Amino acid sequence: MEYVKLHNTDLKISRLIFGCEPLGGTDWGKIDENLLEKAINQAINLGINCFDVADVYGLGRAEERLSQILGPKRHDSVIISKFGVNWEKPIGKARAKTFLDCSPKRVVNALENSLKRLKLDCISVYLIHWPDPKTPIQETLEALLQCQTEGKIRYFGVSNFPLTLLQEAHQNISIPIVELQYNLIDRSPEQHLLNYSQQEKINVLGYGALAQGLLTGKFNSDTRFEKDDRRHRLPNFRPDVLGKNLQIIDKLKILGQRHGKTPSQVAIRWILDNPSISATIVGAKNPQQITNNVGALDWQLTDEELMELN
Numbered sequence: 588m589e590y591v592k593l594h595n596t597d598l599k600i601s602r603l604i605f606g607c608e609p610l611g612g613t614d615w616g617k618i619d620e621n622l623l624e625k626a627i628n629q630a631i632n633l634g635i636n637c638f639d640v641a642d643v644y645g646l647g648r649a650e651e652r653l654s655q656i657l658g659p660k661r662h663d664s665v666i667i668s669k670f671g672v673n674w675e676k677p678i679g680k681a682r683a684k685t686f687l688d689c690s691p692k693r694v695v696n697a698l699e700n701s702l703k704r705l706k707l708d709c710i711s712v713y714l715i716h717w718p719d720p721k722t723p724i725q726e727t728l729e730a731l732l733q734c735q736t737e738g739k740i741r742y743f744g745v746s747n748f749p750l751t752l753l754q755e756a757h758q759n760i761s762i763p764i765v766e767l768q769y770n771l772i773d774r775s776p777e778q779h780l781l782n783y784s785q786q787e788k789i790n791v792l793g794y795g796a797l798a799q800g801l802l803t804g805k806f807n808s809d810t811r812f813e814k815d816d817r818r819h820r821l822p823n824f825r826p827d828v829l830g831k832n833l834q835i836i837d838k839l840k841i842l843g844q845r846h847g848k849t850p851s852q853v854a855i856r857w858i859l860d861n862p863s864i865s866a867t868i869v870g871a872k873n874p875q876q877i878t879n880n881v882g883a884l885d886w887q888l889t890d891e892e893l894m895e896l897n
């Protein structure tokens with residue numbers, strides 16, 4: 588396993604972070620809870636010590652399940668949780684109606700609920716999940732600072748922030764951690780945010796390393812997703828876009844063959860070889876997937892290979 592000490596923190600985390608959204612049980616297709624639990628235990632056996640979750644994943648269920656599965660190990664793990672996407676309880680099987688709320692009142696309330704569900708007194712990393720245009724960022728940050736002073740969170744940070752908002756936030760209160768989508772298909776952070784974060788020593792955690800599984804190479808233009816799997820509505824999986832996205836798989840296969848690696852392992856390695864990226868979050872639904880993904884660690888692509896992929 589590769590570990591990284593996050594700048595301006597005392598956290599040392601595995602460069603592969605386990606993404607816990609499927610623990611919520613909704614919008615990720617069919618989930619075998621037993622296999623998912625085994626995947627988390629396998630992740631721990633392989634040296635992963637960091638888990639990414641959010642209050643809204645399964646409307647609290649993902650945090651509860653993570654806490655149950657980790658048991659006492661939750662105290663030795665680095666748990667990243669998020670708030671800011673609030674919800675109304677759904678009626679029947681309908682998807683919950685969500686709305687952004689990063690007001691100071693919500694910070695306090697969401698944090699208390701997450702601490703209860705995770706059965707912790709303090710969350711290692713607490714992130715603003717998405718920016719809330721109705722709440723001035725300064726108000727949210729001051730509420731977070733207060734929670735930090737009270738010992739309920741060790742570090743706070745932001746997720747899915749545009750550069751201008753990150754700069755505004757970081758100007759007054761130092762932001763140590765940023766989470767954003769970054770993979771071979773979505774490289775938009777390269778245009779602005781990665782340079783700034785590197786310059787300011789802000790730790791960047793990427794998510795969507797496999798572009799929701801697309802970069803594994805297991806899908807083709809005939810693949811169709813069920814209505815309970817978000818991929819049925821994601822633009823990258825639209826039949827007209829999917830064909831173009833799949834072209835990259837051929838390149839990943841060729842590079843992978845040289846190193847005895849799978850396309851997924853090359854796709855994750857490409858992210859980790861970027862010096863602006865501290866660690867990347869990857870989802871896995873069974874032990875085989877997480878074992879395969881960990882094969883992305885402890886080797887490197889050559890400069891020529893990185894150039895080929897770029």
Ligand SMILES: NC(=O)c1ccc[n+]([C@@H]2O[C@H](COP(=O)([O-])OP(=O)(O)OC[C@H]3O[C@@H](n4cnc5c(N)ncnc54)[C@H](OP(=O)(O)O)[C@@H]3O)[C@@H](O)[C@H]2O)c1
Pocket residue numbers: 605606607608609615616639640716746747766767794795796797798799800801803805851868869870871872875876877879880
């Ligand atoms: N901050 C945010 O706003 C935000 C947003 C989204 C996600 N996240 C975090 O990132 C995590 C990962 O989600 P993501 O959207 O980013 O997905 P991802 O990691 O790109 O893809 C994960 C999915 O790909 C498939 N997969 C993974 N490894 C595989 C392997 N070795 N072989 C074959 N298939 C494999 C699995 O689904 P199938 O088996 O069903 O194909 C898995 O659920 C989430 O759980 C969450 O923690 C954060």
